[in-house]
Amino acid sequence: MGEPIVIGGVSIKAGERRTIDLPIARLYTHTAMTMPVHVIHGKKDGPRLFVSAAIHGDEINGVEIVRRLLKLKLLQKVRGTLLAIPIVNVYGFTNCTRYLPDRRDLNRSFPGSHKGSLTSHLARLFMDEIVDKCTHGIDIHSGSNHRANLPQIRVVLDDPEVENLARVFGAPVIINARLRDNSLREAVIEKGIPMLLYEAGEGLRFNEYAINRGLKGIVAVMREIGMLPKSRKQKKDRAPIIVDSTTWLRSPKSGIMHSAVPLGARIARDDIIAHITDPFGENLEKVVSPVDGIVIGVLQLPLVYKGDALFHVAPLESIADHEELKTISFEDELLMR
Numbered sequence: 001m002g003e004p005i006v007i008g009g010v011s012i013k014a015g016e017r018r019t020i021d022l023p024i025a026r027l028y029t030h031t032a033m034t035m036p037v038h039v040i041h042g043k044k045d046g047p048r049l050f051v052s053a054a055i056h057g058d059e060i061n062g063v064e065i066v067r068r069l070l071k072l073k074l075l076q077k078v079r080g081t082l083l084a085i086p087i088v089n090v091y092g093f094t095n096c097t098r099y100l101p102d103r104r105d106l107n108r109s110f111p112g113s114h115k116g117s118l119t120s121h122l123a124r125l126f127m128d129e130i131v132d133k134c135t136h137g138i139d140i141h142s143g144s145n146h147r148a149n150l151p152q153i154r155v156v157l158d159d160p161e162v163e164n165l166a167r168v169f170g171a172p173v174i175i176n177a178r179l180r181d182n183s184l185r186e187a188v189i190e191k192g193i194p195m196l197l198y199e200a201g202e203g204l205r206f207n208e209y210a211i212n213r214g215l216k217g218i219v220a221v222m223r224e225i226g227m228l229p230k231s232r233k234q235k236k237d238r239a240p241i242i243v244d245s246t247t248w249l250r251s252p253k254s255g256i257m258h259s260a261v262p263l264g265a266r267i268a269r270d271d272i273i274a275h276i277t278d279p280f281g282e283n284l285e286k287v288v289s290p291v292d293g294i295v296i297g298v299l300q301l302p303l304v305y306k307g308d309a310l311f312h313v314a315p316l317e318s319i320a321d322h323e324e325l326k327t328i329s330f331e332d333e334l335l336m337r
């Protein structure tokens with residue numbers, strides 16, 4: 001039998017599962033605001049994995065992924081410990097907003113401080129009670145500001161273990177993404193803990209493909225690090241594409257956008273990917289792709305201003321082995337609606 005784990009002053013014995021409410025603060029209504037953590041502490045020692053979602057309160061796909069994860073009977077066989085935090089930013093989640101009451105971005109506030117703002121306090125709480133108790137991490141996000149993302153893993157590929165776990169996860173795309181200052185990913189990696197960031201779907205919308213892909217990916221990672229038994233079924237998914245850099249294609253004018261390509265589409269240089277018009281249908285302007293690539297993010301809101309980011313593209317030249325990918329497209333895999 002493994003040793004107990006202590007979260008928020010509560011001791012969870014080996015073989016036990018508990019939900020613990022970590023106190024954050026009180027609202028000015030005197031209502032307590034807490035961060036719920038579900039702990040599954042296996043009977044035998046092993047890796048300790050945190051799976052977190054809704055660091056941005058409007059990114060709800062991860063909440064559903066965690067809910068489905070916790071319902072799996074397979075978790076009865078867990079070796080080690082799973083810390084599942086479906087809603088990190090409880091205030092933002094209840095108000096359908098990205099931020100906390102102080103208007104700060106939690107994912108730009110790590111590692112935080114108990115002497116700082118409410119956002120900084122929450123970041124420090126997460127580091128002390130979650131990250132410091134774990135050996136691995138997976139953080140789940142979705143597109144913001146009416147943008148939808150093709151399921152993708154964002155990591156820094158200079159760590160062989162991280163690269164292996166990113167491939168095992170099985171998302172269509174792996175982006176070699178630099179660390180953002182004061183992000184959770186930066187704070188976790190600075191502690192030497194392997195971590196994946198999963199991006200998929202759109203804020204405030206469930207996306208079944210993104211949810212299923214995320215759930216399968218987490219289970220695959222848990223199998224790979226020894227938390228769950230290896231699967232007897234050896235289903236081979238399409239190998240993910242590795243992307244070294246991405247670019248945003250922006251609106252040349254203000255108006256109403258009519259997109260001509262879906263998320264996941266393969267586009268070629270000089271393709272017409274959208275039209276911008278005014279409400280009268282006059283002054284039509286074409287949006288032409290300057291690159292060959294794959295659309296990994298797309299603006300869903302058709303009302304745009306000049307300079308707005310419309311399409312997030314992985315240029316073909318930034319993709320490893322891109323000569324073999326000239327006909328690749330993910331649009332048939334996406335059950336977006």
